[in-house]
Amino acid sequence: MKSFGRAIHAEFTKVTTTRLWWMLALIMVLYVALVAGGLTAILGTVGAGARGPVLSDADRAPLIYSFGSSIGYVFPVLLGALVTTSEFRHKTLTPTFLATPKRGRILVAKLVALTVFGGLFGVLAMIASVGAGSGLMAAFGQDAQLGSSAIWALAGRAILAMALWCAVGVGLGVLVPSQVAAIVIVLAFTQFVEPILRFASGLTDWSAQVGKFLPGSASDALVGASFYSLSAPSLVALDWWQGAGVLLAYAVVAAVLGYFTSWRRDVT
Amino acid sequence: MPEGVTIEFTNVTKRFGSVEAVSDLSFTVEPGQITGFLGPNGAGKTTTLRMLLGLVTPTAGTATLGGVAYRDLPSPLATVGAALEAASFHPGRSAADHLRIYAQAAGLPRARVGVVLEQVGLGGYASRRVAGYSLGMRQRLGLAYALLGDPRVLVLDEPINGLDPEGIRWIRLFLRSLAAEGRTILVSSHLLSEVQQSVDEVVIIAHGRLIHRGTLASLDMVDSKQVIVDSPNRDGLGWALQAAGYAFRSLRGGVIVDNADATEIGGIAFAAGIPLSSLSQKHAGLEDSFLALVGEEGAL
Numbered sequence: 001m002k003s004f005g006r007a008i009h010a011e012f013t014k015v016t017t018t019r020l021w022w023m024l025a026l027i028m029v030l031y032v033a034l035v036a037g038g039l040t041a042i043l044g045t046v047g048a049g050a051r052g053p054v055l056s057d058a059d060r061a062p063l064i065y066s067f068g069s070s071i072g073y074v075f076p077v078l079l080g081a082l083v084t085t086s087e088f089r090h091k092t093l094t095p096t097f098l099a100t101p102k103r104g105r106i107l108v109a110k111l112v113a114l115t116v117f118g119g120l121f122g123v124l125a126m127i128a129s130v131g132a133g134s135g136l137m138a139a140f141g142q143d144a145q146l147g148s149s150a151i152w153a154l155a156g157r158a159i160l161a162m163a164l165w166c167a168v169g170v171g172l173g174v175l176v177p178s179q180v181a182a183i184v185i186v187l188a189f190t191q192f193v194e195p196i197l198r199f200a201s202g203l204t205d206w207s208a209q210v211g212k213f214l215p216g217s218a219s220d221a222l223v224g225a226s227f228y229s230l231s232a233p234s235l236v237a238l239d240w241w242q243g244a245g246v247l248l249a250y251a252v253v254a255a256v257l258g259y260f261t262s263w264r265r266d267v268t
Numbered sequence: 269m270p271e272g273v274t275i276e277f278t279n280v281t282k283r284f285g286s287v288e289a290v291s292d293l294s295f296t297v298e299p300g301q302i303t304g305f306l307g308p309n310g311a312g313k314t315t316t317l318r319m320l321l322g323l324v325t326p327t328a329g330t331a332t333l334g335g336v337a338y339r340d341l342p343s344p345l346a347t348v349g350a351a352l353e354a355a356s357f358h359p360g361r362s363a364a365d366h367l368r369i370y371a372q373a374a375g376l377p378r379a380r381v382g383v384v385l386e387q388v389g390l391g392g393y394a395s396r397r398v399a400g401y402s403l404g405m406r407q408r409l410g411l412a413y414a415l416l417g418d419p420r421v422l423v424l425d426e427p428i429n430g431l432d433p434e435g436i437r438w439i440r441l442f443l444r445s446l447a448a449e450g451r452t453i454l455v456s457s458h459l460l461s462e463v464q465q466s467v468d469e470v471v472i473i474a475h476g477r478l479i480h481r482g483t484l485a486s487l488d489m490v491d492s493k494q495v496i497v498d499s500p501n502r503d504g505l506g507w508a509l510q511a512a513g514y515a516f517r518s519l520r521g522g523v524i525v526d527n528a529d530a531t532e533i534g535g536i537a538f539a540a541g542i543p544l545s546s547l548s549q550k551h552a553g554l555e556d557s558f559l560a561l562v563g564e565e566g567a568l
Binding site: 002003006007009010013014017018019020086090091092094095096097098099100101102266267268 | 314315318321322323324325338339340341344345350352353355356357358359360361362365366368369370372373374375413
Protein backbone atom coordinates (compact mmCIF):
# COMPACT_ATOMS: atom_id res chain seq x y z
CA MET A 1 0.00 0.00 0.00
CA LYS A 2 2.89 2.30 0.84
CA SER A 3 4.52 1.56 -2.51
CA PHE A 4 1.18 2.23 -4.21
CA GLY A 5 1.09 5.72 -2.67
CA ARG A 6 4.66 6.33 -3.83
CA ALA A 7 3.74 5.23 -7.35
CA ILE A 8 0.82 7.71 -7.43
CA HIS A 9 3.13 10.45 -6.17
CA ALA A 10 5.66 9.67 -8.92
CA GLU A 11 2.98 9.58 -11.63
CA PHE A 12 1.75 12.96 -10.43
CA THR A 13 5.28 14.41 -10.59
CA LYS A 14 5.66 13.07 -14.14
CA VAL A 15 2.78 15.30 -15.23
CA THR A 16 3.90 18.43 -13.37
CA THR A 17 7.52 18.29 -14.59
CA THR A 18 6.80 18.87 -18.28
CA ARG A 19 5.06 21.78 -19.94
CA LEU A 20 2.28 19.70 -21.49
CA TRP A 21 -0.35 20.00 -18.74
CA TRP A 22 -0.39 23.77 -18.38
CA MET A 23 -0.19 24.37 -22.12
CA LEU A 24 -3.25 22.15 -22.66
CA ALA A 25 -4.99 23.79 -19.69
CA LEU A 26 -4.28 27.27 -21.01
CA ILE A 27 -5.66 26.50 -24.49
CA MET A 28 -8.72 24.83 -22.92
CA VAL A 29 -9.50 27.81 -20.68
CA LEU A 30 -9.22 30.27 -23.59
CA TYR A 31 -11.31 28.07 -25.89
CA VAL A 32 -14.06 27.43 -23.32
CA ALA A 33 -14.19 31.08 -22.26
CA LEU A 34 -14.41 32.21 -25.89
CA VAL A 35 -17.23 29.80 -26.82
CA ALA A 36 -19.24 30.22 -23.58
CA GLY A 37 -18.79 34.00 -23.61
CA GLY A 38 -19.45 34.29 -27.33
CA LEU A 39 -22.68 32.31 -27.22
CA THR A 40 -23.90 34.27 -24.20
CA ALA A 41 -23.29 37.48 -26.12
CA ILE A 42 -25.14 36.15 -29.19
CA LEU A 43 -28.10 34.92 -27.13
CA GLY A 44 -28.17 38.23 -25.28
CA THR A 45 -28.28 40.22 -28.49
CA VAL A 46 -30.78 37.92 -30.25
CA GLY A 47 -32.97 37.76 -27.12
CA ALA A 48 -33.42 41.51 -27.25
CA GLY A 49 -34.65 41.28 -30.87
CA ALA A 50 -37.01 38.39 -29.89
CA ARG A 51 -36.70 36.39 -33.11
CA GLY A 52 -36.65 32.62 -32.85
CA PRO A 53 -36.85 30.65 -29.63
CA VAL A 54 -35.90 32.59 -26.58
CA LEU A 55 -34.25 30.65 -23.81
CA SER A 56 -35.51 31.13 -20.29
CA ASP A 57 -33.04 32.08 -17.59
CA ALA A 58 -33.34 28.57 -16.16
CA ASP A 59 -32.35 27.01 -19.50
CA ARG A 60 -29.72 29.48 -20.60
CA ALA A 61 -27.35 29.35 -17.64
CA PRO A 62 -26.87 25.54 -17.47
CA LEU A 63 -26.44 25.39 -21.25
CA ILE A 64 -23.70 28.02 -21.22
CA TYR A 65 -21.93 26.63 -18.16
CA SER A 66 -21.96 23.07 -19.53
CA PHE A 67 -19.66 24.19 -22.36
CA GLY A 68 -16.83 23.67 -19.86
CA SER A 69 -17.22 19.93 -20.26
CA SER A 70 -19.20 19.54 -23.51
CA ILE A 71 -16.48 21.18 -25.60
CA GLY A 72 -13.62 21.13 -23.05
CA TYR A 73 -13.54 17.34 -22.54
CA VAL A 74 -11.13 16.76 -25.41
CA PHE A 75 -8.33 18.41 -23.38
CA PRO A 76 -8.26 15.98 -20.43
CA VAL A 77 -8.52 13.10 -22.93
CA LEU A 78 -5.47 14.47 -24.75
CA LEU A 79 -3.60 14.96 -21.47
CA GLY A 80 -4.20 11.36 -20.40
CA ALA A 81 -3.36 9.95 -23.81
CA LEU A 82 -0.23 12.08 -24.34
CA VAL A 83 1.22 11.48 -20.87
CA THR A 84 0.73 7.73 -21.31
CA THR A 85 2.01 7.42 -24.88
CA SER A 86 5.07 9.55 -24.09
CA GLU A 87 6.21 6.75 -21.77
CA PHE A 88 6.42 4.49 -24.81
CA ARG A 89 7.75 7.17 -27.15
CA HIS A 90 10.58 8.33 -24.87
CA LYS A 91 11.27 4.83 -23.51
CA THR A 92 10.70 6.02 -19.95
CA LEU A 93 8.94 2.72 -19.26
CA THR A 94 12.43 1.29 -18.65
CA PRO A 95 13.29 3.46 -15.59
CA THR A 96 9.63 3.32 -14.50
CA PHE A 97 9.49 -0.48 -14.46
CA LEU A 98 12.95 -0.69 -12.87
CA ALA A 99 11.84 1.52 -9.98
CA THR A 100 8.44 -0.24 -9.61
CA PRO A 101 8.59 -3.73 -11.12
CA LYS A 102 4.89 -4.40 -10.39
CA ARG A 103 3.50 -3.05 -13.63
CA GLY A 104 -0.20 -3.30 -12.85
CA ARG A 105 0.38 -1.11 -9.81
CA ILE A 106 1.90 1.63 -11.98
CA LEU A 107 -1.00 1.55 -14.43
CA VAL A 108 -3.53 1.93 -11.61
CA ALA A 109 -1.40 4.72 -10.09
CA LYS A 110 -1.36 6.47 -13.46
CA LEU A 111 -5.14 6.21 -13.75
CA VAL A 112 -5.58 7.62 -10.24
CA ALA A 113 -3.09 10.49 -10.70
CA LEU A 114 -4.53 11.53 -14.05
CA THR A 115 -8.12 11.31 -12.82
CA VAL A 116 -7.12 13.88 -10.22
CA PHE A 117 -5.55 15.98 -12.99
CA GLY A 118 -8.71 15.63 -15.08
CA GLY A 119 -10.66 16.97 -12.09
CA LEU A 120 -8.29 19.93 -11.96
CA PHE A 121 -8.94 20.53 -15.67
CA GLY A 122 -12.66 20.34 -14.85
CA VAL A 123 -12.32 23.02 -12.19
CA LEU A 124 -10.41 25.28 -14.61
CA ALA A 125 -12.92 24.66 -17.42
CA MET A 126 -15.88 25.50 -15.16
CA ILE A 127 -14.15 28.65 -13.95
CA ALA A 128 -13.77 29.60 -17.63
CA SER A 129 -17.36 28.83 -18.68
CA VAL A 130 -19.08 30.14 -15.55
CA GLY A 131 -16.76 33.14 -15.36
CA ALA A 132 -17.20 34.22 -18.98
CA GLY A 133 -20.90 33.23 -19.14
CA SER A 134 -22.12 34.76 -15.89
CA GLY A 135 -20.15 37.96 -16.47
CA LEU A 136 -21.81 38.54 -19.84
CA MET A 137 -25.26 37.52 -18.62
CA ALA A 138 -24.97 40.12 -15.92
CA ALA A 139 -23.90 42.64 -18.53
CA PHE A 140 -27.07 41.87 -20.54
CA GLY A 141 -29.16 42.18 -17.39
CA GLN A 142 -29.98 38.46 -17.31
CA ASP A 143 -30.12 36.17 -14.29
CA ALA A 144 -26.88 34.18 -14.18
CA GLN A 145 -28.46 31.70 -11.70
CA LEU A 146 -25.34 31.69 -9.53
CA GLY A 147 -27.49 31.37 -6.43
CA SER A 148 -29.09 28.16 -7.72
CA SER A 149 -27.96 24.92 -6.11
CA ALA A 150 -28.80 23.07 -9.34
CA ILE A 151 -26.13 25.09 -11.14
CA TRP A 152 -23.47 24.16 -8.59
CA ALA A 153 -24.51 20.51 -8.75
CA LEU A 154 -24.09 20.72 -12.53
CA ALA A 155 -20.61 22.21 -12.08
CA GLY A 156 -19.68 19.38 -9.74
CA ARG A 157 -20.92 16.74 -12.21
CA ALA A 158 -19.01 18.46 -15.03
CA ILE A 159 -15.80 18.28 -12.96
CA LEU A 160 -16.44 14.57 -12.37
CA ALA A 161 -16.96 14.09 -16.12
CA MET A 162 -13.66 15.83 -16.91
CA ALA A 163 -11.85 13.65 -14.34
CA LEU A 164 -13.27 10.48 -15.93
CA TRP A 165 -12.39 11.70 -19.44
CA CYS A 166 -8.74 11.99 -18.40
CA ALA A 167 -8.85 8.36 -17.24
CA VAL A 168 -10.37 7.43 -20.62
CA GLY A 169 -7.33 9.14 -22.21
CA VAL A 170 -4.96 6.99 -20.12
CA GLY A 171 -6.85 3.87 -21.20
CA LEU A 172 -6.62 4.91 -24.83
CA GLY A 173 -2.89 5.63 -24.43
CA VAL A 174 -2.10 2.11 -23.20
CA LEU A 175 -4.35 0.59 -25.84
CA VAL A 176 -2.77 2.66 -28.66
CA PRO A 177 0.84 3.33 -27.56
CA SER A 178 1.69 5.20 -30.77
CA GLN A 179 1.45 8.88 -29.86
CA VAL A 180 0.54 10.06 -33.35
CA ALA A 181 -2.15 7.39 -33.73
CA ALA A 182 -3.59 8.25 -30.31
CA ILE A 183 -3.84 11.97 -31.15
CA VAL A 184 -5.48 11.23 -34.50
CA ILE A 185 -7.99 8.89 -32.85
CA VAL A 186 -8.87 11.42 -30.13
CA LEU A 187 -9.39 14.27 -32.56
CA ALA A 188 -11.17 12.26 -35.26
CA PHE A 189 -13.46 10.51 -32.81
CA THR A 190 -14.42 13.46 -30.63
CA GLN A 191 -14.71 16.08 -33.38
CA PHE A 192 -16.09 14.02 -36.26
CA VAL A 193 -17.02 10.35 -35.77
CA GLU A 194 -18.91 10.59 -32.51
CA PRO A 195 -21.03 13.67 -33.40
CA ILE A 196 -22.16 11.89 -36.59
CA LEU A 197 -22.87 8.66 -34.72
CA ARG A 198 -24.86 10.53 -32.10
CA PHE A 199 -26.90 12.33 -34.71
CA ALA A 200 -27.50 9.17 -36.75
CA SER A 201 -28.37 7.05 -33.72
CA GLY A 202 -31.09 9.54 -32.78
CA LEU A 203 -32.97 8.84 -36.02
CA THR A 204 -34.56 5.57 -34.90
CA ASP A 205 -35.72 4.31 -31.52
CA TRP A 206 -33.60 1.18 -31.39
CA SER A 207 -30.38 2.94 -32.42
CA ALA A 208 -31.03 5.64 -29.83
CA GLN A 209 -30.94 2.90 -27.18
CA VAL A 210 -27.40 2.06 -28.37
CA GLY A 211 -26.34 5.65 -28.99
CA LYS A 212 -26.91 6.68 -25.40
CA PHE A 213 -23.93 4.51 -24.47
CA LEU A 214 -21.52 6.48 -26.68
CA PRO A 215 -18.94 8.16 -24.44
CA GLY A 216 -20.01 11.68 -25.41
CA SER A 217 -23.69 10.86 -24.75
CA ALA A 218 -22.78 9.30 -21.41
CA SER A 219 -20.78 12.40 -20.51
CA ASP A 220 -23.65 14.75 -21.41
CA ALA A 221 -26.05 12.57 -19.43
CA LEU A 222 -23.69 12.83 -16.46
CA VAL A 223 -23.41 16.62 -16.70
CA GLY A 224 -27.13 17.02 -17.36
CA ALA A 225 -27.09 19.75 -19.99
CA SER A 226 -25.44 20.35 -23.34
CA PHE A 227 -26.07 21.92 -26.71
CA TYR A 228 -26.97 18.42 -27.98
CA SER A 229 -30.05 18.26 -25.77
CA LEU A 230 -30.98 21.69 -27.10
CA SER A 231 -30.78 20.60 -30.75
CA ALA A 232 -32.57 17.29 -30.09
CA PRO A 233 -34.81 17.73 -27.05
CA SER A 234 -36.38 14.26 -27.26
CA LEU A 235 -32.96 12.65 -26.85
CA VAL A 236 -32.84 9.33 -25.03
CA ALA A 237 -30.36 9.68 -22.20
CA LEU A 238 -28.99 7.80 -19.24
CA ASP A 239 -29.29 8.94 -15.65
CA TRP A 240 -26.36 11.03 -14.50
CA TRP A 241 -24.86 8.26 -12.36
CA GLN A 242 -25.28 5.78 -15.21
CA GLY A 243 -23.39 8.20 -17.45
CA ALA A 244 -20.55 8.32 -14.92
CA GLY A 245 -20.51 4.52 -14.78
CA VAL A 246 -20.36 4.22 -18.57
CA LEU A 247 -17.42 6.67 -18.81
CA LEU A 248 -15.59 4.86 -16.02
CA ALA A 249 -16.22 1.56 -17.80
CA TYR A 250 -14.68 2.92 -21.01
CA ALA A 251 -11.56 3.94 -19.06
CA VAL A 252 -11.24 0.65 -17.18
CA VAL A 253 -11.94 -1.61 -20.17
CA ALA A 254 -9.41 0.26 -22.35
CA ALA A 255 -6.80 0.16 -19.57
CA VAL A 256 -7.29 -3.57 -18.95
CA LEU A 257 -7.08 -4.36 -22.67
CA GLY A 258 -4.02 -2.12 -22.96
CA TYR A 259 -2.42 -3.85 -19.97
CA PHE A 260 -2.51 -7.14 -21.85
CA THR A 261 -1.66 -5.82 -25.32
CA SER A 262 1.15 -3.35 -24.53
CA TRP A 263 1.84 -2.66 -20.86
CA ARG A 264 2.78 -6.21 -19.91
CA ARG A 265 4.95 -6.86 -22.95
CA ASP A 266 8.74 -6.98 -23.14
CA VAL A 267 10.45 -3.60 -22.91
CA THR A 268 13.28 -3.76 -25.43
CA MET B 269 20.78 -7.63 1.67
CA PRO B 270 22.95 -5.28 -0.41
CA GLU B 271 26.16 -7.09 0.57
CA GLY B 272 27.18 -10.12 -1.47
CA VAL B 273 24.46 -10.40 -4.08
CA THR B 274 25.22 -13.13 -6.62
CA ILE B 275 23.73 -12.75 -10.08
CA GLU B 276 22.64 -16.09 -11.47
CA PHE B 277 21.39 -17.08 -14.91
CA THR B 278 19.99 -20.60 -15.13
CA ASN B 279 19.23 -22.10 -18.55
CA VAL B 280 17.87 -18.80 -19.84
CA THR B 281 16.36 -18.87 -23.32
CA LYS B 282 14.58 -16.07 -25.14
CA ARG B 283 12.84 -16.38 -28.47
CA PHE B 284 11.42 -13.40 -30.37
CA GLY B 285 9.08 -15.06 -32.83
CA SER B 286 11.23 -17.54 -34.72
CA VAL B 287 14.53 -15.89 -33.71
CA GLU B 288 16.32 -17.35 -30.71
CA ALA B 289 18.15 -14.36 -29.23
CA VAL B 290 19.48 -16.20 -26.17
CA SER B 291 19.94 -19.97 -26.02
CA ASP B 292 20.13 -21.95 -22.79
CA LEU B 293 22.50 -19.49 -21.12
CA SER B 294 23.81 -20.29 -17.64
CA PHE B 295 26.43 -18.38 -15.67
CA THR B 296 26.92 -16.67 -12.34
CA VAL B 297 28.46 -13.33 -11.48
CA GLU B 298 30.20 -13.36 -8.14
CA PRO B 299 29.90 -10.38 -5.79
CA GLY B 300 32.68 -7.85 -5.35
CA GLN B 301 34.10 -8.09 -8.87
CA ILE B 302 33.86 -6.34 -12.19
CA THR B 303 32.68 -8.77 -14.81
CA GLY B 304 32.88 -7.92 -18.47
CA PHE B 305 29.93 -9.26 -20.42
CA LEU B 306 31.28 -9.45 -23.92
CA GLY B 307 30.09 -10.40 -27.35
CA PRO B 308 29.65 -8.95 -30.81
CA ASN B 309 26.68 -6.73 -31.61
CA GLY B 310 23.53 -8.82 -31.81
CA ALA B 311 24.94 -11.56 -29.57
CA GLY B 312 22.07 -11.19 -27.10
CA LYS B 313 23.80 -9.15 -24.39
CA THR B 314 21.11 -6.50 -24.01
CA THR B 315 18.31 -9.09 -24.06
CA THR B 316 20.11 -11.08 -21.36
CA LEU B 317 20.53 -8.01 -19.13
CA ARG B 318 16.90 -6.98 -19.65
CA MET B 319 15.78 -10.46 -18.62
CA LEU B 320 17.82 -10.09 -15.41
CA LEU B 321 16.00 -6.81 -14.72
CA GLY B 322 12.50 -8.13 -15.34
CA LEU B 323 11.98 -5.97 -18.43
CA VAL B 324 11.94 -8.94 -20.79
CA THR B 325 10.32 -12.23 -19.79
CA PRO B 326 12.48 -15.28 -20.58
CA THR B 327 10.93 -17.97 -22.77
CA ALA B 328 12.55 -20.48 -20.42
CA GLY B 329 14.92 -20.44 -17.45
CA THR B 330 15.43 -17.94 -14.64
CA ALA B 331 17.62 -14.95 -13.89
CA THR B 332 17.97 -14.02 -10.21
CA LEU B 333 19.79 -11.62 -7.90
CA GLY B 334 20.71 -13.27 -4.63
CA GLY B 335 18.19 -15.99 -5.50
CA VAL B 336 15.33 -13.53 -6.02
CA ALA B 337 13.79 -12.49 -9.34
CA TYR B 338 14.04 -8.74 -9.96
CA ARG B 339 10.25 -8.32 -9.94
CA ASP B 340 10.13 -9.79 -6.42
CA LEU B 341 12.89 -7.64 -4.91
CA PRO B 342 11.53 -5.64 -1.96
CA SER B 343 13.56 -2.53 -2.87
CA PRO B 344 14.89 -3.00 -6.40
CA LEU B 345 16.72 0.31 -6.90
CA ALA B 346 18.56 -0.11 -3.58
CA THR B 347 19.62 -3.64 -4.58
CA VAL B 348 20.73 -3.24 -8.16
CA GLY B 349 21.22 -0.15 -10.32
CA ALA B 350 21.01 -0.37 -14.08
CA ALA B 351 22.01 1.93 -16.93
CA LEU B 352 20.65 0.41 -20.11
CA GLU B 353 20.55 2.99 -22.87
CA ALA B 354 21.26 6.66 -23.33
CA ALA B 355 17.75 7.60 -24.45
CA SER B 356 15.31 6.76 -21.65
CA PHE B 357 14.46 10.36 -20.84
CA HIS B 358 11.62 12.74 -21.58
CA PRO B 359 13.44 15.53 -23.43
CA GLY B 360 11.29 18.22 -21.81
CA ARG B 361 12.18 17.22 -18.27
CA SER B 362 15.24 18.36 -16.32
CA ALA B 363 17.76 15.84 -15.05
CA ALA B 364 16.84 16.59 -11.43
CA ASP B 365 13.10 16.14 -12.11
CA HIS B 366 13.77 12.93 -14.03
CA LEU B 367 15.62 11.46 -11.05
CA ARG B 368 13.16 12.89 -8.51
CA ILE B 369 10.30 10.92 -10.12
CA TYR B 370 12.05 7.59 -9.68
CA ALA B 371 13.33 8.47 -6.20
CA GLN B 372 9.69 9.06 -5.25
CA ALA B 373 8.55 5.81 -6.86
CA ALA B 374 11.25 3.82 -5.07
CA GLY B 375 10.81 5.63 -1.76
CA LEU B 376 14.36 7.00 -1.74
CA PRO B 377 15.26 10.26 0.01
CA ARG B 378 15.05 13.27 -2.30
CA ALA B 379 18.60 14.29 -1.31
CA ARG B 380 19.93 11.34 -3.31
CA VAL B 381 19.11 13.22 -6.53
CA GLY B 382 21.67 15.94 -5.85
CA VAL B 383 24.21 13.43 -4.55
CA VAL B 384 24.20 11.23 -7.67
CA LEU B 385 24.16 14.22 -10.04
CA GLU B 386 27.32 15.51 -8.32
CA GLN B 387 28.80 12.02 -8.44
CA VAL B 388 28.55 11.85 -12.24
CA GLY B 389 29.58 15.47 -12.72
CA LEU B 390 26.17 16.83 -13.77
CA GLY B 391 25.66 19.00 -10.68
CA GLY B 392 25.83 22.19 -12.72
CA TYR B 393 23.24 21.00 -15.26
CA ALA B 394 20.64 19.58 -12.86
CA SER B 395 17.83 21.95 -13.79
CA ARG B 396 18.53 22.01 -17.54
CA ARG B 397 16.11 20.18 -19.84
CA VAL B 398 17.53 16.87 -21.09
CA ALA B 399 16.78 17.86 -24.71
CA GLY B 400 19.91 20.02 -24.64
CA TYR B 401 22.17 17.25 -23.34
CA SER B 402 25.03 15.75 -25.34
CA LEU B 403 25.31 11.97 -25.68
CA GLY B 404 28.03 11.94 -23.03
CA MET B 405 25.80 13.85 -20.60
CA ARG B 406 22.95 11.42 -21.26
CA GLN B 407 25.24 8.49 -20.50
CA ARG B 408 26.15 10.21 -17.23
CA LEU B 409 22.50 10.79 -16.39
CA GLY B 410 21.87 7.10 -17.05
CA LEU B 411 24.66 6.27 -14.58
CA ALA B 412 23.18 8.73 -12.07
CA TYR B 413 19.87 6.83 -12.31
CA ALA B 414 21.72 3.54 -11.70
CA LEU B 415 23.35 4.99 -8.57
CA LEU B 416 20.14 6.53 -7.20
CA GLY B 417 19.48 3.79 -4.64
CA ASP B 418 23.19 3.45 -3.77
CA PRO B 419 23.08 -0.24 -4.81
CA ARG B 420 25.93 -2.69 -4.29
CA VAL B 421 25.29 -4.20 -7.71
CA LEU B 422 25.48 -2.28 -10.98
CA VAL B 423 24.41 -3.49 -14.41
CA LEU B 424 25.71 -1.29 -17.21
CA ASP B 425 24.89 -1.95 -20.85
CA GLU B 426 27.51 -0.56 -23.24
CA PRO B 427 28.23 2.52 -21.09
CA ILE B 428 31.11 3.50 -23.36
CA ASN B 429 29.17 3.29 -26.62
CA GLY B 430 29.30 6.48 -28.65
CA LEU B 431 31.49 8.44 -26.24
CA ASP B 432 34.42 10.63 -27.22
CA PRO B 433 37.91 9.78 -25.88
CA GLU B 434 37.51 12.11 -22.93
CA GLY B 435 34.17 10.51 -22.03
CA ILE B 436 35.66 7.03 -22.33
CA ARG B 437 38.50 8.01 -20.02
CA TRP B 438 36.03 9.42 -17.51
CA ILE B 439 33.87 6.26 -17.53
CA ARG B 440 36.91 4.02 -17.04
CA LEU B 441 38.08 5.99 -14.02
CA PHE B 442 34.53 6.12 -12.70
CA LEU B 443 34.07 2.34 -13.00
CA ARG B 444 37.36 1.81 -11.22
CA SER B 445 36.33 4.11 -8.38
CA LEU B 446 32.98 2.30 -8.06
CA ALA B 447 34.76 -1.05 -7.98
CA ALA B 448 37.20 0.26 -5.35
CA GLU B 449 34.14 0.83 -3.14
CA GLY B 450 33.55 -2.92 -3.35
CA ARG B 451 30.55 -2.88 -5.68
CA THR B 452 29.68 -5.74 -7.99
CA ILE B 453 29.63 -4.55 -11.58
CA LEU B 454 28.39 -6.35 -14.66
CA VAL B 455 29.37 -4.27 -17.67
CA SER B 456 28.64 -5.25 -21.25
CA SER B 457 30.63 -4.28 -24.31
CA HIS B 458 31.20 -5.47 -27.83
CA LEU B 459 34.88 -4.54 -27.59
CA LEU B 460 37.16 -6.22 -25.10
CA SER B 461 39.67 -3.36 -25.30
CA GLU B 462 37.04 -0.96 -23.92
CA VAL B 463 36.75 -2.77 -20.61
CA GLN B 464 40.05 -4.67 -20.54
CA GLN B 465 41.65 -2.35 -17.98
CA SER B 466 38.70 -2.55 -15.61
CA VAL B 467 37.39 -6.12 -15.57
CA ASP B 468 38.47 -9.05 -13.42
CA GLU B 469 36.27 -11.67 -15.03
CA VAL B 470 34.86 -12.13 -18.50
CA VAL B 471 31.71 -13.80 -19.77
CA ILE B 472 31.72 -14.05 -23.56
CA ILE B 473 28.65 -14.88 -25.62
CA ALA B 474 28.00 -15.07 -29.34
CA HIS B 475 24.73 -15.93 -31.07
CA GLY B 476 23.06 -16.10 -27.66
CA ARG B 477 25.32 -18.89 -26.43
CA LEU B 478 28.03 -18.93 -23.76
CA ILE B 479 31.46 -19.15 -25.42
CA HIS B 480 33.89 -18.51 -22.62
CA ARG B 481 33.79 -17.86 -18.90
CA GLY B 482 36.78 -17.12 -16.70
CA THR B 483 39.31 -14.59 -15.53
CA LEU B 484 40.70 -12.03 -17.93
CA ALA B 485 44.04 -13.89 -17.83
CA SER B 486 42.30 -17.10 -18.88
CA LEU B 487 41.85 -15.57 -22.31
CA ASP B 488 45.63 -15.86 -22.80
CA MET B 489 45.39 -19.63 -22.46
CA VAL B 490 43.60 -19.88 -25.73
CA ASP B 491 46.47 -18.13 -27.51
CA SER B 492 47.55 -19.61 -30.78
CA LYS B 493 51.34 -19.51 -30.52
CA GLN B 494 53.13 -17.80 -33.34
CA VAL B 495 56.79 -17.05 -34.05
CA ILE B 496 58.04 -14.11 -36.10
CA VAL B 497 61.33 -14.83 -37.76
CA ASP B 498 63.37 -13.18 -40.54
CA SER B 499 66.56 -13.83 -42.40
CA PRO B 500 68.57 -12.15 -45.17
CA ASN B 501 68.15 -15.52 -46.90
CA ARG B 502 64.35 -15.80 -46.82
CA ASP B 503 64.17 -18.46 -49.50
CA GLY B 504 66.53 -20.70 -47.59
CA LEU B 505 64.55 -20.10 -44.39
CA GLY B 506 61.34 -21.02 -46.23
CA TRP B 507 62.84 -24.34 -47.48
CA ALA B 508 64.07 -25.20 -44.01
CA LEU B 509 60.66 -24.47 -42.39
CA GLN B 510 58.83 -26.43 -45.07
CA ALA B 511 61.17 -29.37 -44.61
CA ALA B 512 60.47 -29.29 -40.86
CA GLY B 513 56.68 -29.33 -41.55
CA TYR B 514 55.69 -25.84 -40.34
CA ALA B 515 52.94 -23.71 -41.83
CA PHE B 516 54.10 -20.14 -42.42
CA ARG B 517 53.28 -16.91 -44.18
CA SER B 518 55.81 -14.50 -45.60
CA LEU B 519 55.03 -10.87 -44.85
CA ARG B 520 56.93 -7.65 -45.40
CA GLY B 521 58.18 -7.50 -41.81
CA GLY B 522 59.16 -11.17 -41.57
CA VAL B 523 57.89 -14.72 -41.71
CA ILE B 524 55.04 -15.76 -39.38
CA VAL B 525 55.14 -19.38 -38.31
CA ASP B 526 52.00 -20.87 -36.75
CA ASN B 527 52.00 -23.19 -33.75
CA ALA B 528 55.67 -22.84 -33.18
CA ASP B 529 58.15 -22.21 -30.41
CA ALA B 530 60.98 -19.67 -30.89
CA THR B 531 63.64 -22.11 -29.57
CA GLU B 532 62.66 -24.79 -32.09
CA ILE B 533 62.64 -22.38 -35.02
CA GLY B 534 66.06 -21.03 -34.00
CA GLY B 535 67.35 -24.61 -33.85
CA ILE B 536 66.03 -25.43 -37.31
CA ALA B 537 67.69 -22.32 -38.81
CA PHE B 538 70.95 -23.05 -37.05
CA ALA B 539 70.97 -26.68 -38.28
CA ALA B 540 70.32 -25.48 -41.86
CA GLY B 541 73.04 -22.85 -41.56
CA ILE B 542 70.67 -19.97 -42.21
CA PRO B 543 71.61 -16.64 -40.59
CA LEU B 544 68.70 -14.96 -38.76
CA SER B 545 68.12 -11.21 -38.55
CA SER B 546 65.23 -11.51 -36.03
CA LEU B 547 63.46 -14.15 -33.99
CA SER B 548 60.64 -13.63 -31.48
CA GLN B 549 57.63 -15.33 -29.94
CA LYS B 550 54.36 -13.51 -30.71
CA HIS B 551 51.57 -13.63 -28.15
CA ALA B 552 48.24 -12.97 -29.70
CA GLY B 553 46.64 -10.08 -27.79
CA LEU B 554 43.58 -10.54 -25.64
CA GLU B 555 41.57 -8.84 -28.35
CA ASP B 556 42.76 -11.41 -30.91
CA SER B 557 41.85 -14.24 -28.56
CA PHE B 558 38.46 -12.65 -28.07
CA LEU B 559 37.89 -12.36 -31.80
CA ALA B 560 39.09 -15.92 -32.33
CA LEU B 561 36.56 -17.08 -29.72
CA VAL B 562 33.52 -15.26 -31.06
CA GLY B 563 34.55 -16.11 -34.61
CA GLU B 564 34.68 -13.89 -37.63
CA GLU B 565 31.04 -14.57 -38.45
CA GLY B 566 30.13 -13.58 -34.92
CA ALA B 567 30.67 -9.93 -35.71
CA LEU B 568 27.49 -8.67 -37.27
